[in-house]
Amino acid sequence: MVVQARLAPEIETELECSMSDSQVVNAAKSEALELLYADAAGIGICIECWAIHYGGVEPDAANYRCEVCGLLGVWGLEEALIAGFLD
Numbered sequence: 001m002v003v004q005a006r007l008a009p010e011i012e013t014e015l016e017c018s019m020s021d022s023q024v025v026n027a028a029k030s031e032a033l034e035l036l037y038a039d040a041a042g043i044g045i046c047i048e049c050w051a052i053h054y055g056g057v058e059p060d061a062a063n064y065r066c067e068v069c070g071l072l073g074v075w076g077l078e079e080a081l082i083a084g085f086l087d
């Protein structure tokens, strides 16, 4: 799956212009996958700001409120993987 497909055109442009943003995203995805394969419980990831949320996130959570960016972008790791956000 292509993660960029979900992004609005203006956001996609911002990501292309900023190397650090894509590095943040890749680092967050790598960490999320490591946690997932380590069977860490209660971990979620925000697909809006790519903050990792440690604890209290259900595996099948989707579109929960992110305490970091305030958007409804928090997914449980398993659900995020199934949805293709961690590819």
Ligand SMILES: [Zn+2]
Pocket: 046, 047, 048, 049, 050, 051, 066, 067, 068, 069, 070, 071, 073
């Ligand atoms: Zn967030």
